[in-house]
Amino acid sequence: MIELGILLGPLAAIIINAFFGRLYLKEKASYVSIAGVLISLVLSIVTFVRVAGGYHLDTVVYEWVLAGNIHIPFGILVDQLTAIMLIVVTFVSTMVHIYSIGYMHHDPGHWRFFTYLSIFTLSMLVLVLGNNFLMLFVGWELVGLSSYLLIGFWFHKDSAADASKKAFVVNRIGDFGFYIGLLLVIITFNSLNYSDAFNIHAIEQAKEITYPIFGIQMSLLDIMTFGLFCGAIGKSAQFPLHVWLPDAMEGPTPVSALIHAATMVTAGVYMVARCNPLFSQAELTSVIVVYVGAITAFLGATIGLTQFDFKRVLAYSTISQLGYMIMAAGAGAYVAAIFHLFTHAFFKALLFLCSGSVMHAMQDELDIRKMGGLIKKMPITGYTFLIGCIAIAGIPPLAGFWSKDEILAMTFSANYKFAWFIGAVVAFMTAFYMFRLWWMVFKGEPRDKHLYDHAHESPSSMTVPLILLAILSVVVGAIFGYPLENGYIHSFLGPVLTPAHGGGEHHMSAALSTGLMTLSIVLAVAGIYVSYLYYIQKPELPAKTVKAFRPVHKFFYNKWYFDELYDAVIIQPIVLISRFLWKGFDNNVIDFIVNGAGWTARSLGRFLRIIQTGRMQTYLFTMVLGVVILLTIFYMGY
Amino acid sequence: MLLQHYLILSAVLFGIGITGVLIRRNLIVMFMSMELMLNAVNINMAAFSKYLHAMSGQIFIVFIMCVAAAEAAVGLALIISLFRNKQTINADEFNLMSK
Numbered sequence: 001m002i003e004l005g006i007l008l009g010p011l012a013a014i015i016i017n018a019f020f021g022r023l024y025l026k027e028k029a030s031y032v033s034i035a036g037v038l039i040s041l042v043l044s045i046v047t048f049v050r051v052a053g054g055y056h057l058d059t060v061v062y063e064w065v066l067a068g069n070i071h072i073p074f075g076i077l078v079d080q081l082t083a084i085m086l087i088v089v090t091f092v093s094t095m096v097h098i099y100s101i102g103y104m105h106h107d108p109g110h111w112r113f114f115t116y117l118s119i120f121t122l123s124m125l126v127l128v129l130g131n132n133f134l135m136l137f138v139g140w141e142l143v144g145l146s147s148y149l150l151i152g153f154w155f156h157k158d159s160a161a162d163a164s165k166k167a168f169v170v171n172r173i174g175d176f177g178f179y180i181g182l183l184l185v186i187i188t189f190n191s192l193n194y195s196d197a198f199n200i201h202a203i204e205q206a207k208e209i210t211y212p213i214f215g216i217q218m219s220l221l222d223i224m225t226f227g228l229f230c231g232a233i234g235k236s237a238q239f240p241l242h243v244w245l246p247d248a249m250e251g252p253t254p255v256s257a258l259i260h261a262a263t264m265v266t267a268g269v270y271m272v273a274r275c276n277p278l279f280s281q282a283e284l285t286s287v288i289v290v291y292v293g294a295i296t297a298f299l300g301a302t303i304g305l306t307q308f309d310f311k312r313v314l315a316y317s318t319i320s321q322l323g324y325m326i327m328a329a330g331a332g333a334y335v336a337a338i339f340h341l342f343t344h345a346f347f348k349a350l351l352f353l354c355s356g357s358v359m360h361a362m363q364d365e366l367d368i369r370k371m372g373g374l375i376k377k378m379p380i381t382g383y384t385f386l387i388g389c390i391a392i393a394g395i396p397p398l399a400g401f402w403s404k405d406e407i408l409a410m411t412f413s414a415n416y417k418f419a420w421f422i423g424a425v426v427a428f429m430t431a432f433y434m435f436r437l438w439w440m441v442f443k444g445e446p447r448d449k450h451l452y453d454h455a456h457e458s459p460s461s462m463t464v465p466l467i468l469l470a471i472l473s474v475v476v477g478a479i480f481g482y483p484l485e486n487g488y489i490h491s492f493l494g495p496v497l498t499p500a501h502g503g504g505e506h507h508m509s510a511a512l513s514t515g516l517m518t519l520s521i522v523l524a525v526a527g528i529y530v531s532y533l534y535y536i537q538k539p540e541l542p543a544k545t546v547k548a549f550r551p552v553h554k555f556f557y558n559k560w561y562f563d564e565l566y567d568a569v570i571i572q573p574i575v576l577i578s579r580f581l582w583k584g585f586d587n588n589v590i591d592f593i594v595n596g597a598g599w600t601a602r603s604l605g606r607f608l609r610i611i612q613t614g615r616m617q618t619y620l621f622t623m624v625l626g627v628v629i630l631l632t633i634f635y636m637g638y
Numbered sequence: 639m640l641l642q643h644y645l646i647l648s649a650v651l652f653g654i655g656i657t658g659v660l661i662r663r664n665l666i667v668m669f670m671s672m673e674l675m676l677n678a679v680n681i682n683m684a685a686f687s688k689y690l691h692a693m694s695g696q697i698f699i700v701f702i703m704c705v706a707a708a709e710a711a712v713g714l715a716l717i718i719s720l721f722r723n724k725q726t727i728n729a730d731e732f733n734l735m736s737k
Binding site: 613614615616617620621624 | 730
């Protein structure tokens, strides 16, 4: 049961830091947290190796909830999917922890930051290790809470406080659907354990039961999975609940790296993959999942093209990549989804940590129009960032290529041609906007002389994680993904993620497979070349393009007006209703009743106060007298 | 000893307590008298519990003792704050309610 140790490491760090951090540990709190997460990392690697050797664990640590005939244990499930997720979570987490020593060096809330980081890691580990839906839900909510704490870490900044609230509230909306999904799981399977819920007979039965919803006959399974998927929409920042993720940039950069790479947003993808026996049987939901994913990928990419904020471009690229994963999961290619999650975690963490390093050097400046030529000042950050860009753009043999190509191929072969087309367009855009960042920030001439002169390479506690992540971004795809569609990751994840229908079982002809692969490479290279043309060779081109497509550009630049839309459709009406309830109802009706009661009591009291002498003995005497009289009456028989 | 003995003791204690509360003016003494009354009830409880072979009486004693302890904590704190305000604990001085 060394798996329990994976949880106990960060938990111990939280307890130590929470009790002793503020007064005694202070700057040293970081070491406690790192020790905790290192324990988890080592044990995760051990677990991974053991799982690769055929180890499997589904055990109950103790019975947690006993309600009637429903038993919900605090149980641990370790299988191939868990092992992969453990590696991702603990490794990225460790890198972020180490990086934060340098990044948060001067912050007075040092110990608080590291405590929160440990909570974040622990929550995600609970989510991943649980063997039932309730533990998933607990981890799910804990992740939401810790993201709230970390995004709002600099709570004295209004923007950060608002962003944390936004993230929390938007996630609640998705979680409501998730909650309904959970209740349906309990009702249908009479248990929350994965092993009971993923029972093919019970699933078949659930598929038979249909309810009319909005005039359409929907099966219980479709409703259930749709509810669960709503949770994923919120947590994995899918359209239409993606709005919280870009605002989450208000938190410290290591937190963004953690949210975007290892914890939080991957939870939704993990959940869908974990529930693949349910999702693969729910045809209607699968279609919804694919198109939500495709729309999200497109939406994220188009907005990413136009933004000038370094971290925001990265945030939208995360949204776009998450769209890919969800799309793959919907198309039944769960292995591809998890594989992309796996590779994405490394290069996205790398990209975010690089952006933090740049911010550190540029005195917290994030506008890429003020950067340029930084490669000379900060070579390590620059070249590792380049590796991240190549990886995400999908150039072989770097990590992103293998997983992204696989998602596209799987979507194509699962007959979601339109989704595949969107995915291919997005692949081009991804290469373009990522290299747009690279050219504008690291190449070309410095645009702000003052900032450029003060720029410097970050300390080694920040660059070492960058280098480690860069190495993994290079090799991890080829190690696990080669040969395409039949790599190690497939034989590893196969037992848990074999879809009952759809993409995974389709075997494409070699020619088609090669054609798709070539196409995705061509798209990536084209994207890189176009961005080179735009930002290095002919710097006047971007302005011209913007002029030519002004309405479209404006639409994308303003993030498809989602915030404005929600403001007009949801927030303003709620404010109006609240204002009415406050001014109209509360002030006039409720207050009238309350004041009326007070007024009546006061009028009556005017008479009664005559017998109020203010002497305690009088009252006591009256009371005793009353009791004596009552008792007398009682015993005399009325 | 018979049940009556206990009951008589309890009644006497209760009488002393109630008289103390009624005739004394010192808040602390009134307070102590009140505790006396509570304990008289406790003796009653214990006596009947033994007599009827029912545990509930004894369980109730524990509850009463808890309440008495909590009451002592709150009551003494109140008396202290009263003393700080008026420099006296004479019950007659506290007649703000009549005004």
